[in-house]
Amino acid sequence: MKALLQRVTQAKVEVAGQTVGAIDSGLLIFLGITPSDNETIARKLAQRVAGYRLFSDAQDKMNLSLSDIEGGALVVSQFTLAADTNSGRRPSFSSAAPPVQAEPLYEAFVAELRRLTINVATGEFGADMQVALTNDGPVTFLLDTEKT
Incomplete structure (x- = not known):
């Protein structure tokens, strides 16, 4: 599972x-x-993700987590993150979970953030979405469970 985290001052997702x-x-x-x-x-x-320290403290060090700042999380499913891009000029999506498997795991991820009292908004699983954001920093990290 991969989570691409972008620290934002605002973000939204639209469908249709x-x-x-x-x-x-x-x-x-x-x-x-x-x-x-x-x-x-x-x-x-x-x-x-809830405890990952990527927000600045009073000394401008990344010492605060999403939980610490009581920030929001906008979670968007993105099967292209699981693409195999190791060869050729076109990504292969055979390494992405099929929707019947991925959707319940996406929901489990969202439910756990909510259990941790994170204010969560979501996109619409499987929909064609338009995402707008203001990246703060910019700060972007990729967490990959296969590399830990």
Whole structure:
């Protein structure tokens, strides 16, 4: 499972011209799911995201987490994060989990963030979405459960 974290001052996602999710200060999280992922991995990654220190403290050091700042999280499913880009000029999506497997894991990730009292907004799983954001910093990190 991969989570691309972008620290934002605001972010929103639209489907068919309608805003379906929006946050102010916090994290825009693009979530990519692979066939080897499961609910335990989804929950652990959500816990890591909630506690990941990428917000500045009073000394301008990245010492504060999303939980610490009581920021929002906008979670957007993005199967392209799981693409195999190791050869050729076109990505292969065979390394992405099929929707029937990915959607429940996406929901488990969101549910765990909410259990951790994070204010969560979401995109619409499987929809064609337009995402707008103001990246703060810019600060962007990729967390990959296969590399930990």
